[in-house]
Amino acid sequence: xxxxxxxxxxxxxxxxxxxxxxxxxxxxxxxxxxxxxxxxxxxxxxxxxxxxxxxxxxxxxxxxxxxxxxxxxxxxxxxxxxxxxxxxxxxxxxxxxxxxxxxxxxxxxxxxxxxxxxxxxxxxxxxxxxxxxxxxxxxxxxxxxxxxxxxxxxxxxxxxxxxxxxxxxxxxxxxxxxxxxxxxxxxxxxxxxxxxxxxxxxxxxxxxxxxxxxxxxxxxxxxxxxxxxxxxxxxxxxxxxxxxxxxxxxxxxxxxxxxxxxxxxxxxxxxxxxxxxxxxxxxxxxxxxxxxxxxxxxxxxxxxxxx
Numbered sequence: 001x002x003x004x005x006x007x008x009x010x011x012x013x014x015x016x017x018x019x020x021x022x023x024x025x026x027x028x029x030x031x032x033x034x035x036x037x038x039x040x041x042x043x044x045x046x047x048x049x050x051x052x053x054x055x056x057x058x059x060x061x062x063x064x065x066x067x068x069x070x071x072x073x074x075x076x077x078x079x080x081x082x083x084x085x086x087x088x089x090x091x092x093x094x095x096x097x098x099x100x101x102x103x104x105x106x107x108x109x110x111x112x113x114x115x116x117x118x119x120x121x122x123x124x125x126x127x128x129x130x131x132x133x134x135x136x137x138x139x140x141x142x143x144x145x146x147x148x149x150x151x152x153x154x155x156x157x158x159x160x161x162x163x164x165x166x167x168x169x170x171x172x173x174x175x176x177x178x179x180x181x182x183x184x185x186x187x188x189x190x191x192x193x194x195x196x197x198x199x200x201x202x203x204x205x206x207x208x209x210x211x212x213x214x215x216x217x218x219x220x221x222x223x224x225x226x227x228x229x230x231x232x233x234x235x236x237x238x239x240x241x242x243x244x245x246x247x248x249x250x251x252x253x254x255x256x257x258x259x260x261x262x263x264x265x266x267x268x269x270x271x272x273x274x275x276x277x278x279x280x281x282x283x284x285x286x287x288x289x290x291x292x293x294x295x296x297x298x299x300x301x302x303x304x305x306x307x
């Protein structure tokens with residue numbers, strides 16, 4: 001029997017399972033909607049769809065590189081509880097998502113979710129995620145990813161902190177690639193993990209950003225009771241200090257307070273015989289920006305008893 005798009009849509013609306021899973025179930029059931037629904041239930045995919053509405057704010061971030069360090073990817077995958085985030089099945093799934101992102105051509109999450117799953121070309125990434133939800137019993141969300149590729153002269157370096165609480169991926173440019181460069185890259189990635197800079201250097205800070213920060217700092221000073229003419233002078237000092245904290249190269253190097261990150265990298269360049277520059281970086285922290293759902297434990301038990 002031919003499986004039509006309307007049949008797949010109907011089953012998806014009925015079960016909440018993924019499009020690919022619905023189509024496969026209909027093919028297996030020879031178009032029998034009831035049997036297809038049963039097949040999805042047997043595979044745990046309808047249960048997964050019901051769980052997918054719950055807030056997933058815990059989880060893991062992970063960065064991976066190709067063996068030649070020319071391509072790197074960083075991902076964040078969320079789950080509902082910290083306990084489940086430590087589950088080996090979940091952590092293995094995150095590793096597979098990172099490997100998927102490493103070879104992905106997608107420009108966003110929707111594209112990544114629609115790709116054939118690297119570990120099983122018969123299903124999509126989204127289908128694999130729904131299957132994992134069914135197995136673990138908590139909602140899982142592949143939230144974001146970034147992929148870097150070196151065009152010429154350089155490496156991708158990464159650093160993972162706290163077993164997956166923070167991940168940093170960075171592109172360094174240099175004509176010389178050796179162990180000293182890789183170690184320097186890891187050191188600067190650790191700096192980013194610890195100090196959370198927003199920009200590589202002041203050249204990357206837009207005029208709009210500076211204008212907005214100046215406006216905010218001015219209002220802060222006025223709210224502190226400073227006269228406007230005095231506030232403007234105070235603001236310039238505060239803005240300079242803020243930009244030093246925001247810009248990676250201007251930050252005090254965490255391993256040697258006598259150096260800035262820029263001076264540290266200049267020293268590395270002299271050591272390896274080639275200028276070393278940070279081209280770009282990305283820092284992911286698990287759950288940042290996600291509103292966590294807080295519930296009274298007694299109320300939670302009461303709700304469970306009423307089900």
